[in-house]
Amino acid sequence: MKTQTTTIAALIAALSGIAAAQPAAASGAQANGVAAAISTVAGAAELAALPDGGWLALDKNALRLLDAGGKERARYAVRGKQLDTRSQSGGVLATLVDSNTERAVAIDADLVAGTLRLQAPFPAPSFAAEAACLYRDAQDISYQFLIAKDGQSEQWLLDGAERKLVRKLALPTHVRHCRVDDATGTLFVSESGMGLWAYRAEAEGAGERHVLALRQPYGKLSGGPGALALLPGGVAMLDAKGKQLYVFGQRDGAWQAQAPRALADAANSRALASRISGAGAAELLLNSEDAKHWRAVPAGLPAQAGASRTAAVASAAPAIVLPRAQTEPMARLGDAADDPAIWVHPSSPAASRVLGTNKKQGLLVYDMQGEQTQLLESGRLNNVDLRQNVLLDGARHDLALATQRDDNTMVLFTIDPNGTVAEAVRFPTGLEKIYGICVYQPAGGGLEAFVNDKDGTFQHYRIGRKDGTFTSTLLRSFKVATQPEGCVADDRSGRLFVGEEKRGVWTVPAAADQGSAMRMILPVGGVLTADVEGMSLYHGAQASYLVVSSQGSNSYVVLDADAPHKVRGSFRIGVNVAAGIDGASETDGLDVSSANLGGPYAEGMLVVQDGYKRLPDGPQNFKYVAWSDIASALKLR
Template sequence: MSNHTIKSAVGAALLTVLTTPAFAASSAIQHTPGATARAQELAALPDGGWLTLDKHGLHLLDAAGKERAALPMRAKQLDIRSHADGALAMVLDANTNRAQIIIADTKAGQLRPQAQLPAPSHGIESACLFRDAQQLDHLFLIAKDGQAEQWVLHGEQRQLVRKLALPPHVKHCRVDDASQTLLVSESGVGLWAYDADAEGVGSREPVALRAPYGKLEDGAGALAVLPGGGVALLDAKGKTLHLLRQRDGVWQAVGRQSAGGAKQLAVHLGAGAATGADAASAAGGRTGTAAAAAAAAAGTGSVATPARAQPLTQLLLPDEGAKSWQIRPLAWQAPKATATQAAPLPIIEPRAQTEPMARPGDAADDPAIWLHPTDRSASRVLGTNKKQGLLVYDLQGKQLQLLEVGRLNNVDLRQNVQIDQQRYDLAVATQRDDNTLVLFNIDANGDVNEAARFPTGLDKIYGICSYQPAAGGLEVFINDKDGTFLQYRIGRQDGRFASTLLRKFKVASQPEGCVADDRNARLYLGEEKRGVWVTSADAAKPDALAMALPVGPHLTADVEGMALYHGAKADYLVVSSQGSNSYVVLDARPPYKVRGGFRIGFNLAAGIDGTSETDGLDVTSANLGGAYAKGMLVVQDGYKRLPDGAQNFKYVAWEDVARALKLD
């Protein structure tokens, strides 16, 4: 779900009743099988059967309403997702105050409780399931005072992903998996939409509010997700049923009808429906994002997800008079996928991560990879801490050094640099306290120490990258937030390192990331809001800036870190597309063909979260052994999850990137 500016006019129009045939005629209302009559909550299963929850427990019914299995308990908050055996169900056990995960096996006619979550530290008022783009199942737990947690379910493991602050008195929640939107009903206020994706700071927007902010009567009650970004919502007293849909980032009312005092609500997709597993099968047995896209394109991610045909959407509401549940058909269809819609990006699991920063908040920024001259497995990763200094890690992510040299922003390095008949491994970084260029020496063991500082005259020093000309020596590009670039040559004078300014140029707006191609004397630089430029790295042969990749379909602002992968058959430029929490790979030569993009997701087996809002990154094609035999990509992670914590860096095997994007 994208962040959108909520204009003042939206609130007034939020629940305007439109003349639309969204609800079928009342004469078409039918009822569920009689065995569901006592159900307080229910859910339709893909085989035509039902899961019902009443004061005696959870019941598995067949299509005719005959009970196949029962699980005695006092529970509420029934929610389900598709499962290979039928359905994955969740209920809140009222006696233990714990969420209970249950497999509803429609083949064997069984209800199988799964491993419990740890006892919560606060009373749980509401809970709901979420299946993400990686096809991992999550659980949201919401307390009466608004404290909330997101857990990921992995086999028998239950891992805390993050904590959230949600409104108080939330009694109902549901997640639209396709749009990754968490919808919560705040009693007495209204319905809110949050970003369900754990990576990132999240967002919130109003969907429907009570007067005087909207047209809901007394606030929001139970809700159900409809295919294609829609919501069916009861008001707080269950008098009116509202239909809402998100169009162009704005929630709009599309119909309403009397609900007769209903307290619960469910959705059922009728003829033509298939389970999420069926949808994945129909898509060719794909997994991960491909399967998610197939399910998302077909529906909402709930159990009854259409795969081959648009089903009839039906709403289920309790009917006290008939002592059953009403089935109300809706003239509602999900928008059809278009040829212009981009395919989902593949998700790659990180292989390792560094220890977290010693300082909380926005601290980690930019990494650089140093290769051990004789033992590649002893190579190092340098990383900046914008609140503290420079850190050095091994390939397992263990912190080996901390140089408290002030607020470093970006770092880069070159090895085997010849200056005055001597060879050095040198790292360079921008220091934002005094706007200096800091030079570090790296010895043969990978130990780092500060070697020199050079004033730059810049007001807001920012990004940096190094360049090793064919003739030898070291040159450095630094930039300022105003768009200014300075190119320096690093040399020796009177037994000390010295710097000489070679040239100055400027881009129109704020830059940061840059990388130099030593082999071809080219400089790639990112202008955060506009794209990736390329120009000559040779100060003696400057040329005009040329756009290699503009912000657009492949690249979303801000344009951040970038690095070059020098392969045996091709060279690639890797760029952080920060605004889409993804990474773009393109050829590092004209016409700069885009080879694809990817995201970095959870590696639950290793206890590593995904990445988001990446600032800096670095990549090497060197054989580092093991998973990194074809090289390694290191990226900064803007939000450390699993659970929440200080920022760090993630290690990704280049082989995984190459496989996902079919690279040479």
């Protein structure tokens, strides 16, 4: 944060002299070179600086690839607008909107060969794009934002063989300009006549919006916003008349606006761009109202400041693993999917099943490809957990238990050797707002269950069977201070792990006769962000790990299941472009198994609930992740 704050402060100090700066007054070979280079792009309505010192210039007839001296190397005939670029291997990815067809256009600029190559076309648009901009995420995947005059907006996937819609989103009306800061995943949009907004560019998770500036009398912005340009550590914006320049940066996580700076030498500018000069300093590029003249003004910002900031963000980010498969979507919209449980087929791993709750319908059963095999309409089920080969009353059973929020019961399901699930019985609990559940198989045999209430109460039951009827017996009760949900019992160590959503992860003896003294092993803060949600245990040959859903950061924390419970790292589930599977976010429940489930899951698998289905938007579902991918990403081997 110190580097970023220094960056913004240096930028503002440099901008304080922009009003008096005149390109004609510049001295030295370098300054003359800048002035000469800018003059070569006269007539361009939009401009993008290239890594080799050249330019992409968009005028009313074409997109032109120019060398550092302004000589044309290639052109693509188009009447276009909304030019944006990102560096890539061998050159630059450029996107724009064709003003005649209203389609987005993606072009590869090869800086070595000096060519412009058109990528696969976008489908016919459903609206006319008024603004457009690029975004490249932490996976190095490129996306295009398209924004209509009435606020309709779409995010499209650019990578891969075909264009795919990621999501639709609602943005303000009359947005004329947008830019995305890849390092922080921030989408900036300037709403004509109103102000500048910062949105979350990442498609996964709930949308976020922050206001950076509003016009008078709602804020201090005079006349409304205009064009945007990114700067390391912040964003620059012209006012609607091109007479003032504003700079915004983050300090201690909050956006701050600096005092506006007059642009006497560049009055009525309508376009704004930025580049890093040969000396390594940031420059802002402004054009005149008639687009006949471009000029550079110093930003006084060392290029390495932005690089340091990007590196700091990357170093703090969780590892990224990709899903191998996903289930069919829920048959209900909204917040429906919640918690999965993995059932391992006794002889054929490929015939294993994943049980998943639908909080608006019942229990779903899926095969290893994610296809739904069963639906049991048992009502509003929340959490589910299971154990196999449970000895009760002289017979062995595979059993699952789920919480039912309509009648505050525990619902017991049987699972036959083919993976067919059936509801067997409901056990009343007396709880008022039943929520989470997990089951425990003591060393001495049998089955026990821990069920909790939103008020923090836990009830511990023994599940039995007598004369062909399943029974439940309350063994004890204990309580945490605030709302819990996720829990998991370690059959090997006899420990129960409990998630208190706003506070962290506790451990307590699983055996009823060993008391209920609780010990915090992973508090919220740092790697774990509230809400603390689903958790499960992976029992490997060398070590056992506890996996916890860190819902607030859309990530998953892995720590040793045994004391002192060392944290091994965290990861996110990213986009599998090749398979057309989106990432996962705001995960409620999860389950992990170390069993050999065949194919990519030979070392086990993780199943997580996905709170936001993208690529495209749709009802919630569950994502399958190979444990070997997690182990490699976190160096668990």
